[in-house]
Amino acid sequence: MKAKKLILGLFLLGLSLTSCGKGPSTLKEAYKDYFPIGITLNKENYKLFDDIIGNFNSMTCENEMKWSSIHPGDDVYVFDDGDRLIDYAKSQGMGVRGHALVWHKAVPSGIFYDNEGNYLTKEVMFEKLREHIFETVKHFKDDVYVWDVVNEAIDDSNDALKEDNSNVYFKCPWYDICGPEYVLKSFEYAREALDELEAETGREMNVKLFYNDFSLTNPNKRAKTVEMIQYLIENNAPIDGIGMQSHYHIGSFSIEEFKTSIETFASFDLEVQITELDVSVYDVNENVSSYEEGLPEEIEAVQTAIYDRLFEICREYKENITGITFWSPADDSTWLDHELGKKDYPTLFDIYHEPKSSFYEVMDF
Numbered sequence: 107m108k109a110k111k112l113i114l115g116l117f118l119l120g121l122s123l124t125s126c127g128k129g130p131s132t133l134k135e136a137y138k139d140y141f142p143i144g145i146t147l148n149k150e151n152y153k154l155f156d157d158i159i160g161n162f163n164s165m166t167c168e169n170e171m172k173w174s175s176i177h178p179g180d181d182v183y184v185f186d187d188g189d190r191l192i193d194y195a196k197s198q199g200m201g202v203r204g205h206a207l208v209w210h211k212a213v214p215s216g217i218f219y220d221n222e223g224n225y226l227t228k229e230v231m232f233e234k235l236r237e238h239i240f241e242t243v244k245h246f247k248d249d250v251y252v253w254d255v256v257n258e259a260i261d262d263s264n265d266a267l268k269e270d271n272s273n274v275y276f277k278c279p280w281y282d283i284c285g286p287e288y289v290l291k292s293f294e295y296a297r298e299a300l301d302e303l304e305a306e307t308g309r310e311m312n313v314k315l316f317y318n319d320f321s322l323t324n325p326n327k328r329a330k331t332v333e334m335i336q337y338l339i340e341n342n343a344p345i346d347g348i349g350m351q352s353h354y355h356i357g358s359f360s361i362e363e364f365k366t367s368i369e370t371f372a373s374f375d376l377e378v379q380i381t382e383l384d385v386s387v388y389d390v391n392e393n394v395s396s397y398e399e400g401l402p403e404e405i406e407a408v409q410t411a412i413y414d415r416l417f418e419i420c421r422e423y424k425e426n427i428t429g430i431t432f433w434s435p436a437d438d439s440t441w442l443d444h445e446l447g448k449k450d451y452p453t454l455f456d457i458y459h460e461p462k463s464s465f466y467e468v469m470d471f
């Protein structure tokens with residue numbers, strides 16, 4: 107009897123020691139030997155996640171570093187919101203992903219036209235591009251560790267993802283006026299601005315330069331992106347990596363395509379970062395009404411399995427993957443609610459910031 111009690115006692119002691127929290131309790135600790143784990147914040151919500159912020163060691167501003175936010179008019183630069191978010195990130199020990207220097211959205215439309223509404227010349231646009239990139243890069247210096255230099259330059263309009271569509275670049279004013287050179291020039295100017303900063307400060311600027319886009323697991327869009335990468339490399343563009351935004355939904359994640367994309371970009375000696383990760387619980391191929399009352403268990407299980415595999419693959423490719431950032435911090439604050447017009451639950455934390463089953467899966471390796 108005594109022996110039995112002793113064995114039970116030892117068993118319970120063992121159990122309590124294991125559950126005493128020997129393993130890491132935050133994402134950033136669990137992934138410290140892999141890559142930074144990031145979060146996206148904006149000027150309205152950045153103080154609302156104190157209870158989970160300790161999971162993250164990287165921060166992206168949702169809008170506060172985009173052209174229209176910091177450079178709303180010719181010669182008008184307003185860096186206050188970005189600076190405030192950077193101060194907050196620093197106070198929490200988070201690095202900052204700079205997002206994004208050049209995009210066809212979030213840019214004042216007037217910058218492309220003269221007084222008669224005609225497009226300005228390529229030369230004038232390159233001057234504007236250079237000035238914007240220099241001002242911005244030189245303002246933020248190495249408070250950012252990476253810049254998304256160009257966002258979404260690859261064609262994605264209407265039938266862009268069909269094989270018979272041969273447009274490589276998205277038809278926007280940047281492309282109409284400057285052709286693919288606007289992508290190349292953007293990288294060149296960003297590098298020149300960093301070089302100038304290095305000369306001025308006598309300090310090495312450890313700031314990587316990335317191209318960022320969505321649907322990069324789509325074979326057709328991936329092929330177009332490869333064409334652009336080849337063009338950039340042939341022209342000696344100072345590009346360090348590719349940002350795969352990774353806005354998935356429960357019907358869209360393909361493990362094989364995800365792997366192929368990482369391998370493809372890595373084959374050009376480029377780093378890969380997952381920059382805007384979320385997994386919507388609505389399969390866009392199915393017409394599902396809103397889960398207003400909460401996330402059904404069976405749907406959460408599908409989402410959890412996707413997060414589990416995705417992180418597993420990223421761990422497997424840790425030599426190539428240099429960061430994973432979630433586009434929304436928790437389910438109570440997601441752009442998808444607005445985008446889809448129904449309540450979505452795309453993150454690892456629920457609307458009360460409690461860890462979901464996906465959190466535990468991602469932590470368990």
Ligand code: GLA
Pocket residue numbers: 168205257320351382441
């Ligand atoms: C794109 C952009 C982001 C953000 C999302 C939507 O992915 O890169 O900055 O605007 O769209 O919220």
